Amino acid sequence: MDDHILEMRGITKTFPGVKALENVNLVVRRGEIHAICGENGAGKSTLMKVLSGVYPAGSYEGEIVFDGQSVRFSGIRDSEHVGIVIIHQELALVPYLSIAENIFLGNERRGRFGVIDWNKANAEAGELLRSVGLDENPVTPVGQLGVGKQQLVEIAKALSKDVRLLILDEPTAALNDTDSAHLLDLMRRLRDRGITCIMISHKLGEITAVSDNVTVIRDGKTVETLNLHAGEVTQERIIRGMVGRDLESYYPERESHPGEEILRVEDWTVWHPTQDRKVVEGANFTVRAGEVVGIAGLMGAGRTELAMSIFGRAYGRNTTGRLFVHGKEVKPRNVSEAIDAGIAYATEDRKHYGLNLIEDIRRNVSAAALDKLASKGFVNGNEEVKVAEGYRRDMNIKAPSVASIVGKLSGGNQQKVVLSKWLYTDPEVLILDEPTRGIDVGAKYEIYTIINRLVAAGKAVLVISSELPELLGICDRIYTLSAGRITGEVPVQQATQENLMELMTKEKELAA
Amino acid sequence: MTRTVPPSSEPEAQDSTAPKDVAPAVALHTGTSNVRTLLTSNLRQSGIYIAFVAIIALFTVLTDGTLLSPGNVTNIVLQYSYILILAIGMVIVIIAGHIDLSVGSVVALTGAVSAVLVIQQGLPWWVGVLAALATGVAIGAWHGFWVAYVGIPAFIVTLAGMLLFRGLTLQVLDNISLSPFPPGYGDIASGFLNGLIGGDGYDAFTLLIGGIAVAGYAVSQYRSRIALIRYQQPVESFPLFVAKIVLVGAVVMAFAWQLAHARGLPIVLIILAVLILVYAVVTKRTVFGRQVYAIGGNLAAATLSGVKVRAVNFWIFVNMGFLAGIAGVVFSSRSNGAQPGAGNMFELDAIAAAFIGGAAVTGGVGTVVGAMVGGLIMAVMSNGMQLMGVDQSIQSVVKGMVLLLAVAFDVYNKRRAGASR
Numbered sequence: 001m002d003d004h005i006l007e008m009r010g011i012t013k014t015f016p017g018v019k020a021l022e023n024v025n026l027v028v029r030r031g032e033i034h035a036i037c038g039e040n041g042a043g044k045s046t047l048m049k050v051l052s053g054v055y056p057a058g059s060y061e062g063e064i065v066f067d068g069q070s071v072r073f074s075g076i077r078d079s080e081h082v083g084i085v086i087i088h089q090e091l092a093l094v095p096y097l098s099i100a101e102n103i104f105l106g107n108e109r110r111g112r113f114g115v116i117d118w119n120k121a122n123a124e125a126g127e128l129l130r131s132v133g134l135d136e137n138p139v140t141p142v143g144q145l146g147v148g149k150q151q152l153v154e155i156a157k158a159l160s161k162d163v164r165l166l167i168l169d170e171p172t173a174a175l176n177d178t179d180s181a182h183l184l185d186l187m188r189r190l191r192d193r194g195i196t197c198i199m200i201s202h203k204l205g206e207i208t209a210v211s212d213n214v215t216v217i218r219d220g221k222t223v224e225t226l227n228l229h230a231g232e233v234t235q236e237r238i239i240r241g242m243v244g245r246d247l248e249s250y251y252p253e254r255e256s257h258p259g260e261e262i263l264r265v266e267d268w269t270v271w272h273p274t275q276d277r278k279v280v281e282g283a284n285f286t287v288r289a290g291e292v293v294g295i296a297g298l299m300g301a302g303r304t305e306l307a308m309s310i311f312g313r314a315y316g317r318n319t320t321g322r323l324f325v326h327g328k329e330v331k332p333r334n335v336s337e338a339i340d341a342g343i344a345y346a347t348e349d350r351k352h353y354g355l356n357l358i359e360d361i362r363r364n365v366s367a368a369a370l371d372k373l374a375s376k377g378f379v380n381g382n383e384e385v386k387v388a389e390g391y392r393r394d395m396n397i398k399a400p401s402v403a404s405i406v407g408k409l410s411g412g413n414q415q416k417v418v419l420s421k422w423l424y425t426d427p428e429v430l431i432l433d434e435p436t437r438g439i440d441v442g443a444k445y446e447i448y449t450i451i452n453r454l455v456a457a458g459k460a461v462l463v464i465s466s467e468l469p470e471l472l473g474i475c476d477r478i479y480t481l482s483a484g485r486i487t488g489e490v491p492v493q494q495a496t497q498e499n500l501m502e503l504m505t506k507e508k509e510l511a512a
Numbered sequence: 513m514t515r516t517v518p519p520s521s522e523p524e525a526q527d528s529t530a531p532k533d534v535a536p537a538v539a540l541h542t543g544t545s546n547v548r549t550l551l552t553s554n555l556r557q558s559g560i561y562i563a564f565v566a567i568i569a570l571f572t573v574l575t576d577g578t579l580l581s582p583g584n585v586t587n588i589v590l591q592y593s594y595i596l597i598l599a600i601g602m603v604i605v606i607i608a609g610h611i612d613l614s615v616g617s618v619v620a621l622t623g624a625v626s627a628v629l630v631i632q633q634g635l636p637w638w639v640g641v642l643a644a645l646a647t648g649v650a651i652g653a654w655h656g657f658w659v660a661y662v663g664i665p666a667f668i669v670t671l672a673g674m675l676l677f678r679g680l681t682l683q684v685l686d687n688i689s690l691s692p693f694p695p696g697y698g699d700i701a702s703g704f705l706n707g708l709i710g711g712d713g714y715d716a717f718t719l720l721i722g723g724i725a726v727a728g729y730a731v732s733q734y735r736s737r738i739a740l741i742r743y744q745q746p747v748e749s750f751p752l753f754v755a756k757i758v759l760v761g762a763v764v765m766a767f768a769w770q771l772a773h774a775r776g777l778p779i780v781l782i783i784l785a786v787l788i789l790v791y792a793v794v795t796k797r798t799v800f801g802r803q804v805y806a807i808g809g810n811l812a813a814a815t816l817s818g819v820k821v822r823a824v825n826f827w828i829f830v831n832m833g834f835l836a837g838i839a840g841v842v843f844s845s846r847s848n849g850a851q852p853g854a855g856n857m858f859e860l861d862a863i864a865a866a867f868i869g870g871a872a873v874t875g876g877v878g879t880v881v882g883a884m885v886g887g888l889i890m891a892v893m894s895n896g897m898q899l900m901g902v903d904q905s906i907q908s909v910v911k912g913m914v915l916l917l918a919v920a921f922d923v924y925n926k927r928r929a930g931a932s933r
Binding site for chain 1 (some may be wrong): 719724739740742743744797798799800802806809810812813814815816817818819820872876877
């Protein structure tokens with residue numbers, strides 16, 4: 001008989017008009033790493049909010065059994081009290097406070113008279129940091145750490161609360177490969193110490209690498225729980241459960257017919273806005289009609305900076321170089337001139353830079369091309385709805401109507417709104433910065449299909465991505481960027497992850 | 513999740529001339545909405561109207577009907593018009609995510625400039641008006657420059673402006689009050705249009721204007737309804753639509769009736785109505801208005817969508833200065849002179865009006881009409897308490913509590929909406 005630390009039985013959670021979870025069952029064995037996967041909007045986060053008490057007992061139907069006891073949480077404090085800690089995708093650390101202060105925030109180590117004993121706190125924090133393999137001084141402000149290290153601080157914080165069931169929501173979404181590997185390793189060690197982990201992730205490679213079991217959720221229902229130690233559970237097998245069908249391929253087929261050159265960038269150099277250094281140096285590249293061109297580079301290579309500086313000098317200073325659209329030189333001084341020149345740039349971080357989350361789909365779609373809907377400065381609101389409605393259908397944005405607030409959509413649907421906004425500006429060249437970050441497999445496939453439709457219509461698409469398989473799957477040509485310099489141009493037929501990675505790290509070797 | 517568009521129960525709104533939509537999902541959202549959704553879909557907006565009606569009812573009872581007497585209704589309009597004018601500009605500033613603490617001082621300075629020219633120099637009244645407006649615009653440009661082009665938070669810039677322009681007011685007036693204005697100037701805030709077409713015991717002209725306003729409202733509502741149907745968008749059911757117009761019409765006519773039985777149509781009411789109409793359209797329908805909401809909703813996203821953020825911010829403050837100039841003229845006209853301490857604390861009333869009217873502290877949300885209702889709630893409360901002879905100190909406490917509770921209600925609503933996902 002298996003030893004179950006957690007059983008969630010028949011969980012049903014309804015919001016007005018929407019059934020978010022329907023009779024979901026989740027069984028987690030003691031001391032395992034249990035992955036939960038499903039498309040965005042499938043109900044993973046809602047399930048975790050039910051478990052952690054964000055949605056208090058009574059607001060859902062069903063039963064939660066933790067460690068053999070039926071539990072009813074009325075808030076997060078209750079669930080933390082029994083040892084359930086959730087680490088959200090958006091880290092909840094205070095950047096100006098030190099590591100130790102963050103770890104004990106809300107759980108302060110009080111000495112006599114209720115005064116915090118900082119020596120004790122720092123010493124304890126140091127020990128916790130060692131246990132998560134983070135070599136930092138506990139008095140360092142958290143804001144000075146990278147995202148990967150902040151993640152470790154979050155885990156140290158969870159350990160300080162005597163965690164027994166640790167829930168990680170997309171723990172590696174913002175991490176680079178080294179940090180991800182480190183985190184996964186730490187999860188294994190925590191498991192060996194007897195801490196049960198639930199991991200929500202889109203990265204199937206990670207799931208198959210570390211988890212013992214994976215539960216697949218689709219449309220608010222449990223589809224299946226697969227034991228990764230029993231037989232062949234491949235990534236394709238998990239995807240089939242998530243989307244309810246076989247994806248023949250991650251990437252839709254496309255025939256490549258590059259036409260004339262649309263975008264040419266010559267000798268592009270960008271300085272950091274405040275520091276005295278070049279972020280991009282002497283970059284040359286072209287994108288042709290009907291062509292998807294990739295830019296591959298590690299974090300900090302200057303990918304986003306390159307794109308944003310082209311997009312009406314939205315980044316950097318002292319930018320020099322020449323920019324040609326359809327062979328004609330353009331000199332956009334600001335974003336609206338760049339849009340007029342036929343350039344569109346969909347940002348990497350759609351929540352902070354791409355969308356007005358408190359507005360509806362309609363107003364987000366029209367935001368970059370309001371002039372097209374206006375005459376003499378007056379916006380035709382009805383025409384606007386018609387346009388947005390058209391994109392909602394074309395892009396398959398899953399929302400009740402174009403009056404739905406964008407902040408309430410899932411990541412994939414938000415990204416489709418961003419794409420709609422830029423397509424409505426009718427660009428010649430579309431720059432997509434990490435177009436599929438944090439969105440699920442099904443929506444990724446849809447985004448790729450949209451990209452294919454664009455190039456089929458003769459547009460030029462430039463894709464920036466840190467996922468090499470993605471670039472290999474959708475691009476015709478790939479440029480590699482390393483420390484602000486373009487270090488290579490590889491046709492996709494000759495590109496492999498290995499030779500791209502070699503080019504992406506070229507500069508570093510030279511410097512060494 | 514609060515659904516803004518309910519599933520249709522009767523698909524009769526499909527217009528046969530419009531292209532048929534094949535997607536069933538769209539047909540689902542083309543239809544009619546009922547009273548319940550009208551109220552609940554935007555509780556934040558409807559909540560304030562309900563509160564407004566309740567407060568009027570409460571004070572009508574408490575004052576034995578004096579609140580709604582013809583003379584008092586006229587009084588409320590005259591007494592609070594300048595706050596409402598300021599609140600129009602303020603809500604736009606707040607939607608964009610800024611604040612303006614200086615408007616009280618600007619009201620004082622613009623009024624002082626006008627008074628010096630008209631009273632001391634003996635220039636015609638309209639010179640004073642133009643000079644006051646020009647001063648307001650110049651001050652707005654000054655604030656706009658620092659906020660938009662230098663990048664200093666509006667809180668600091670306008671706090672400095674509050675001190676700066678109060679000081680300049682004292683300079684301009686040489687520390688003394690100026691009064692009285694020659695006749696003509698006083699009509700701006702205290703004059704009436706009446707007797708133009710007669711009437712026995714009432715002013716027929718006022719009723720006529722009221723009637724024209726109602727007719728204009730009905731026509732514009734009908735036209736936008738036709739347009740909505742043509743674009744296959746949800747509209748209220750026809751009886752509800754008629755009921756809404758009849759209700760608004762009845763309220764406007766009742767208001768006009770009361771005015772007609774007092775002193776007629778206040779000139780300042782005409783100024784105010786024109787401003788409300790113009791700015792409601794500017795914020796709702798123009799590119800500029802949209803850009804204001806975009807900046808307040810997400811500054812970075814607006815910048816990266818090609819909004820010229822600096823220019824928009826600059827003009828927001830120029831506009832605020834302009835409206836403060838109008839308020840300065842109206843206030844100096846009403847008080848028939850300029851005092852060094854004029855306009856003290858006006859900024860707080862204007863800010864309170866905007867927030868009670870549903871503007872969000874974080875920007876991106878708010879309406880001109882909401883701010884007007886918010887301002888009127890404050891006005892009716894102050895006026896009602898004055899009629900009841902409530903002590904000034906208690907009045908202040910009550911107003912403070914109302915502001916706090918209004919924003920608390922807003923926060924509660926938002927949390928409810930947020931938690932439902």
